[in-house]
Amino acid sequence: MRATFMHEAGDVRVQDAPDPVIERPTDAIVRVVRSCVCGSDLHPYRTMASAAGPVPMGHEFLGVIEEIGSDVSGLRRGDLVVAPFAYADNTCAFCREGLQTSCPDGGFFAAGIGGAQAEAVRVPQAAGTLVRLPVAEDSTLLPSLLTLADVYGTGHHAARQARVTRRTTVTVIGDGAVGLMAVLSARQLGAERIILMGRHRSRTDLGRFFGATDVVAERGEEGIEKVRELTGGQGTHTVLEAVGHLPAYEMAVGAVRAGGVISRVGVPQYEAAPVGFTSLFGPNVTLTGGPAPVRAYIDELLPAVLDGTVEPGRVFDRTVSLDEVPEAYRAMDRRESLKVLVAP
Amino acid sequence: MRATFMHEAGDVRVQDAPDPVIERPTDAIVRVVRSCVCGSDLHPYRTMASAAGPVPMGHEFLGVIEEIGSDVSGLRRGDLVVAPFAYADNTCAFCREGLQTSCPDGGFFAAGIGGAQAEAVRVPQAAGTLVRLPVAEDSTLLPSLLTLADVYGTGHHAARQARVTRRTTVTVIGDGAVGLMAVLSARQLGAERIILMGRHRSRTDLGRFFGATDVVAERGEEGIEKVRELTGGQGTHTVLEAVGHLPAYEMAVGAVRAGGVISRVGVPQYEAAPVGFTSLFGPNVTLTGGPAPVRAYIDELLPAVLDGTVEPGRVFDRTVSLDEVPEAYRAMDRRESLKVLVAP
Numbered sequence: 001m002r003a004t005f006m007h008e009a010g011d012v013r014v015q016d017a018p019d020p021v022i023e024r025p026t027d028a029i030v031r032v033v034r035s036c037v038c039g040s041d042l043h044p045y046r047t048m049a050s051a052a053g054p055v056p057m058g059h060e061f062l063g064v065i066e067e068i069g070s071d072v073s074g075l076r077r078g079d080l081v082v083a084p085f086a087y088a089d090n091t092c093a094f095c096r097e098g099l100q101t102s103c104p105d106g107g108f109f110a111a112g113i114g115g116a117q118a119e120a121v122r123v124p125q126a127a128g129t130l131v132r133l134p135v136a137e138d139s140t141l142l143p144s145l146l147t148l149a150d151v152y153g154t155g156h157h158a159a160r161q162a163r164v165t166r167r168t169t170v171t172v173i174g175d176g177a178v179g180l181m182a183v184l185s186a187r188q189l190g191a192e193r194i195i196l197m198g199r200h201r202s203r204t205d206l207g208r209f210f211g212a213t214d215v216v217a218e219r220g221e222e223g224i225e226k227v228r229e230l231t232g233g234q235g236t237h238t239v240l241e242a243v244g245h246l247p248a249y250e251m252a253v254g255a256v257r258a259g260g261v262i263s264r265v266g267v268p269q270y271e272a273a274p275v276g277f278t279s280l281f282g283p284n285v286t287l288t289g290g291p292a293p294v295r296a297y298i299d300e301l302l303p304a305v306l307d308g309t310v311e312p313g314r315v316f317d318r319t320v321s322l323d324e325v326p327e328a329y330r331a332m333d334r335r336e337s338l339k340v341l342v343a344p
Numbered sequence: 345m346r347a348t349f350m351h352e353a354g355d356v357r358v359q360d361a362p363d364p365v366i367e368r369p370t371d372a373i374v375r376v377v378r379s380c381v382c383g384s385d386l387h388p389y390r391t392m393a394s395a396a397g398p399v400p401m402g403h404e405f406l407g408v409i410e411e412i413g414s415d416v417s418g419l420r421r422g423d424l425v426v427a428p429f430a431y432a433d434n435t436c437a438f439c440r441e442g443l444q445t446s447c448p449d450g451g452f453f454a455a456g457i458g459g460a461q462a463e464a465v466r467v468p469q470a471a472g473t474l475v476r477l478p479v480a481e482d483s484t485l486l487p488s489l490l491t492l493a494d495v496y497g498t499g500h501h502a503a504r505q506a507r508v509t510r511r512t513t514v515t516v517i518g519d520g521a522v523g524l525m526a527v528l529s530a531r532q533l534g535a536e537r538i539i540l541m542g543r544h545r546s547r548t549d550l551g552r553f554f555g556a557t558d559v560v561a562e563r564g565e566e567g568i569e570k571v572r573e574l575t576g577g578q579g580t581h582t583v584l585e586a587v588g589h590l591p592a593y594e595m596a597v598g599a600v601r602a603g604g605v606i607s608r609v610g611v612p613q614y615e616a617a618p619v620g621f622t623s624l625f626g627p628n629v630t631l632t633g634g635p636a637p638v639r640a641y642i643d644e645l646l647p648a649v650l651d652g653t654v655e656p657g658r659v660f661d662r663t664v665s666l667d668e669v670p671e672a673y674r675a676m677d678r679r680e681s682l683k684v685l686v687a688p
Contacts, residue, residue, distance in 0.1 A: 094602060102602035102627055161630075258438060258446035268620040275631065276615035281608060283446055284634030286505075290625045 002344075003118035004057040004325045006041075008050035012057065012326045020114055020122035025071035026089075028126035030081065033137055034146050035061040035116045035342045036316065037328045038085075039176045040267050043244070045329050057325075058117030058342075059085040059109040060149040064137060065130070072126045080137055081130040083116075083123055084294035085109060085150045090128030098296035103128075117325050119344050131298045134306070143313030143341055144305045147181065151339070152301060152312045153294030154265045155181025155242070159189050160297075161288045162238035162263035166190035171227055171235075171255045172212070174242035175203035177315040177339040178265055180210055182240040184312060187211030188304075195230060197223055197251065203338055206314060220247065224254030231257070238263060241289070246270045253279045264289035316341040346688075347462030348401045348669045350385075352394035356401065356670045364458055364466035369415035370433075372470035374425065377481055378490045379405040379460045379686045380660065381672045382429075383520045384611050387588070389673050401669075402461030402686075403429040403453040404493040408481060409474070416470045424481055425474040427460075427467055428638035429453060429494045434472030442640035447472075461669050463688050475642050478650070487657030487685055488649045491525065495683070496645060496656045497638030498609045499525025499586070503533050504641075505632045506582035506607035510534035515571055515579075515599045516556070518586035519547035521659040521683040522609055524554055526584040528656060531555030532648075539574060541567055541595065547682055550658060564591065568598030575601070582607060585633070590614045597623045608633035660685040 003017040020029050035058050044055070062082040065075055075081065088095050088106035095103050105125055107113065114121050123129055131148075135141055147153075155178050164170055170186045172179050175198025186194050187210065196212035197219070198204045204215040216226045228235055235257040241248050244266030252262045253274065262285060274280070280287060304310045319341040320328050328340035347361040364373050379402050388399070406426040409419055419425065432439050432450035439447050449469055451457065458465050467473055475492075479485055491497075499522050508514055514530045516523050519542025530538050531554065540556035541563070542548045548559040560570045572579055579601040585592050588610030596606045597618065606629060618624070624631060648654045663685040664672050672684035 097603060099603040099628060161628075259441060259443040264625060268625050271618050271620035271622065272616045273619045274615050275617045275619060276612040278615065280631070281612050281634045284443060284505075284632075284637075286630060286632040287619065287624070288628075288630040288632075290628030293628075 001119040002322055004115055005054040006044055006048060006057050007053040009044070009046055009048045012045065012329045014323050014325050017118070020120050022067055022069050023122065024124065025069040026125050026127065027069045028065050028072055028075065028123045028130065029067040029120055030061070030063040030083070030123055031066045031120050032061045032063040032116055032118060032344050033080070034142050035344070036146060037117070037325070037332055037340050037342070038150060039178060041329065042333055043267065043269060045333055056110050056115035056118070058115035060146060061116035061121060062133065062142065062146050062149065066120065069126065074127055075130055075132065080133045080135065082133055082145055082148050082298065083129055084153065084298065086291065086294070087123060087125045087129040088295055089125045090295060095128065098293055100293040100295040101291040117322070117342055119322065129295065141305065143316045144311055146341070147312040147315065148294070148298050148301060148305065150294060151177040151315060152181045153297045154178050154292040156185040156297050156301060157292030158182045158240040158242060158263045158265040158289060159185040162240060162261040164189040164191050164238055166192060168238050169193040169231060169236035171195045171197060171239045172242060173197045173239060173248050173251055174266060175200050175207055176242060179242035180207050180315055181312060182242050182265070183207050183212050184210040184310060186240065188310070195227055195236060200335065209314070220251065223251055227255040236260065240265070242266045244269050246273060249273050256285050258283035258285070261286045261288060265292060315339045319343055345463040346666055348459055349398040350388055350392055350401050351397045353388070353390055353392045356389065356673045358667050358669050361462065364464050366411055366413050367466065368468065369413040370469050370471065371413045372409050372416055372419065372467045372474065373411040373464055374405070374407040374427070374467055375410045375464050376405045376407040376460055376462060376688050377424070378486050379688070380490060381461070381669070381676055381684050381686070382494060383522060385673065386677055387611065387613060389677055400454050400459035400462070402459035404490060405460035405465060406477065406486065406490050406493065410464065413470065418471055419474055419476065424477045424479065426477055426489055426492050426642065427473055428497065428642065430635065430638070431467060431469045431473040432639055433469045434639060439472065442637055444637040444639040445635040461666070461686055463666065473639065485649065487660045488655055490685070491656040491659065492638070492642050492645060492649065494638060495521045495659060496525045497641045498522050498636040500529040500641050500645060501636030502526045502584040502586060502607045502609040502633060503529040506584060506605040508533040508535050508582055510536060512582050513537040513575060513580035515539045515541060515583045516586060517541045517583060517592050517595055518610060519544055519551055520586060523586035524551050524659055525656060526586050526609070527551050527556050528554040528654060530584065539571055539580060544679060553658070564595065567595055571599040579604065581605070584609070586610045588613050590617060593617050600629050602627035602629070605630045605632060609636060659683045663687055
């Protein structure tokens, strides 16, 4: 089959690879119908050393089950399914608590499994991981349904971990797909004041469509000042950080209200950060977040996608074929595209 | 009057100082009946430069109102009162939310106000700050009541912010007075498994009295291993960090269960710390805590102190006169005393 590999920063190739096969009785093989490129794929695209490659890419997909292991119950060949970006058994203590990203039998796609920017992918723990979609393979809902694999669930995780309610003011840092999904999720949880920090007009316009009430284009100290101006000097009860770079963390610290919550879902590209008296401790600010246990949210988010109440698929502004995936990386890296759908 | 000043690390003096006077109509002057030395007083005792001094010391006290400003309602001369270590108006939006440490009209004792390791102290925002105690000045409950000024409320804050319940396992890092109060508070919130990390037998024995079910004397990687052994390899749902040094933070990161909460109440003696993928983000660990809004908890904690259900005053293992305060610092610094009561 054809599959995408990152060889080093800036070098993404679609090349021949062995067809995935059932390796364990809990596996399934899924023919990919739609996948996409994630903002987090851009981190290695900008920094990966050649010694670390080649790495199979892609962790967001929906597709049709082609083969199924002998221990996989509840699914059958021909089912259209979506997969969360982390596979999990969905039966252990962590999964039952809704923390599938910490499942001892779980893991992330691409790390030794194979990537989803490919014609097919092996799905470990298929029974716990895959969720059947009650639509046809040519449904116009596929883009929105694909967001359940990662960005919508990740935005939702940011808002949930921050305990967003009608009474909480919200700042969302980042106008990428996850930031926009955080806006949508905060709105769904009832937030009435949502400040979106982003500089790209077409994206922040989409953010307003999803529920942002204010847009702050400034960054750094200026951006913090602007959020404080909009909130009577106090900052917002919650800050949803959907970027992952240290300056975004620092903006979050500056924009959060005393007693508030910073909820991170942008994968941190730093290890150490300010957490002492003047940043988090003095004002009793809570820092939360992490990789979203997307599987825990699919059942909850699916109905509004199916009935068209929400249209998270609007984050896709371009569609490419599998062979065009390197161009998708290039376009997202240069911010010419917000998020690129791949139809193999 | 006589009052305590820190001149530089290791140099604490009790010396003559002007009697405090009403400066604003919202002030009261309290004659100190009991005060004490705090673990956080030991941070400057170990590190303060002479250029930063002299600084008036002490932020935990109970006493009798001697003078009262014209705008102070609900209190009168002669009342025995306890003060939280942060004064606050107790009427603003932050105070109504229970975050008196962020009151715009509030502040900390000793910072430009005067310290409580003294014969008397001026209390700003007296109506919002002082809580009347329904006991006599010679009550045997005074030591336990004094813990409401800081250490008991601070331990309670750690447990509350961590959302300790019957179902959460707990690690408490630090066998100082705050750590022991965190044990007591976790127990009061229903926790059935409380692991106390501390090396001082007399203190950890007191910790067992307050509710600790396990004691881990090891520190660093060894200590983390021990907590993990005690919890099936997983760590505890909550870690209450009552020390404030970076190694304690690192132990907290190592001892917390995926999806769990680290709640800090030890004043951080560091600004930057690990918060990236391998520490907090990957396992979806929440970091919370800060200076305790003790005022918010006094009403809740007072009844069990008054009826003797709890005896937080057991953290005091020595009593000195005001002139002996420098010896109290020395004894606590050398860990000869857990916490020293001052009876001026």
